[in-house]
Amino acid sequence: MKKHFIAAALCCYSSLSFAGFDVITLGDKGGIQDGNLTAFMLKSNTDNNYITLDAGSIVNGLIAATHKNAFSDMAVPSSSPYTQEGYILNQKIKGYFISHAHLDHIAGLIISSPDDSNKPIYALPSVHETISQHYFNWKTWPNFTTQGNGFKLGKYELTPLNINQWLPVANTELQVKAFPLSHSGTESTAFLFENAAKEAVIYFGDTGPDAVEKSTALDTIWQQLAPYIQQKKLKGIFIETSFSNSTPDKSLFGHLTPQWLLTELNTLAGYVGGDEPLKDLNVIVTHIKYSLKKNAVPKQIIEKELRGNNNLGINFIFTEQGDRTQL
Ligand SMILES: [Zn+2]
Ligand SMILES: [Zn+2]
Numbered sequence: 113m114k115k116h117f118i119a120a121a122l123c124c125y126s127s128l129s130f131a132g133f134d135v136i137t138l139g140d141k142g143g144i145q146d147g148n149l150t151a152f153m154l155k156s157n158t159d160n161n162y163i164t165l166d167a168g169s170i171v172n173g174l175i176a177a178t179h180k181n182a183f184s185d186m187a188v189p190s191s192s193p194y195t196q197e198g199y200i201l202n203q204k205i206k207g208y209f210i211s212h213a214h215l216d217h218i219a220g221l222i223i224s225s226p227d228d229s230n231k232p233i234y235a236l237p238s239v240h241e242t243i244s245q246h247y248f249n250w251k252t253w254p255n256f257t258t259q260g261n262g263f264k265l266g267k268y269e270l271t272p273l274n275i276n277q278w279l280p281v282a283n284t285e286l287q288v289k290a291f292p293l294s295h296s297g298t299e300s301t302a303f304l305f306e307n308a309a310k311e312a313v314i315y316f317g318d319t320g321p322d323a324v325e326k327s328t329a330l331d332t333i334w335q336q337l338a339p340y341i342q343q344k345k346l347k348g349i350f351i352e353t354s355f356s357n358s359t360p361d362k363s364l365f366g367h368l369t370p371q372w373l374l375t376e377l378n379t380l381a382g383y384v385g386g387d388e389p390l391k392d393l394n395v396i397v398t399h400i401k402y403s404l405k406k407n408a409v410p411k412q413i414i415e416k417e418l419r420g421n422n423n424l425g426i427n428f429i430f431t432e433q434g435d436r437t438q439l
Pocket of ligand 1: 217
């Protein structure tokens with residue numbers, strides 16, 4: 113009996129000191145594969161509730177994750193009427209974070225909304241405006257939100273984020289801070305999350321490089337992120353690499369290539385300073401496009417271009433739909 117108490121004490125002490133984050137990939141592509149579009153579930157390792165980072169695919173992602181046993185620690189209670197997927201969607205996802213309203217980031221949320229539970233949609237005001245005007249408007253889809261046109265079904269509270277201000281995420285142990293991103297004329301968003309142990313992850317929605325976008329959006333974020341890396345509190349960066357290096361700047365349309373991602377990460381390294389400042393930093397590469405062309409596997413090309421020029425010793429991570437990843 114005594115042994116068990118000691119084991120429990122050790123377990124909980126260490127999980128508080130090094131909580132980390134759990135990630136489930138619901139969709140790993142930036143387009144065009146309907147059913148596998150950008151979306152991740154995130155929770156602190158010491159928490160039982162998730163939020164999502166974008167919502168391009170939801171139910172297809174939950175089915176894939178169930179098949180891969182990603183929810184082995186979240187069995188459906190026998191009293192619940194739900195399947196595993198239904199239980200996670202209705203009881204365990206406590207909010208959506210939408211970086212911008214392009215369809216490959218929100219289609220899954222819209223399509224699953226009739227069978228979803230009440231929860232907030234967190235976003236910048238410009239993103240909420242697009243969601244209200246163009247999706248939940250009784251023309252393209254019933255208005256499941258608390259604002260906008262016509263009768264409001266009231267399922268989704270559109271909770272605005274203020275730039276660079278912490279907000280507690282309801283029903284989770286996370287808090288969040290939002291930063292605007294430049295995505296070829298569209299305002300996109302990066303979300304910085306902290307858990308109870310003050311560890312952090314940051315998720316970038318679609319973004320172009322500062323030099324091409326004529327922006328300082330990424331530079332501002334790199335400066336804010338540097339102290340977390342200096343204190344070894346940053347557990348991971350989710351960031352896109354949509355196109356391979358063969359894509360000219362004029363055809364990027366607000367996206368990154370391996371070359372541009374490495375350029376941006378070198379800027380971050382400069383702010384962190386010291387010897388090998390980003391060594392072993394987890395960078396989850398998102399938003400690689402599915403290809404319909406023979407002999408072109410964008411993921412293989414992008415992976416090769418990132419790993420081949422990885423002068424910073426970064427740990428690049430490529431996840432697939434349904435994968436569970438620990439950060
Ligand atoms: Zn996208
Ligand atoms: Zn986009």
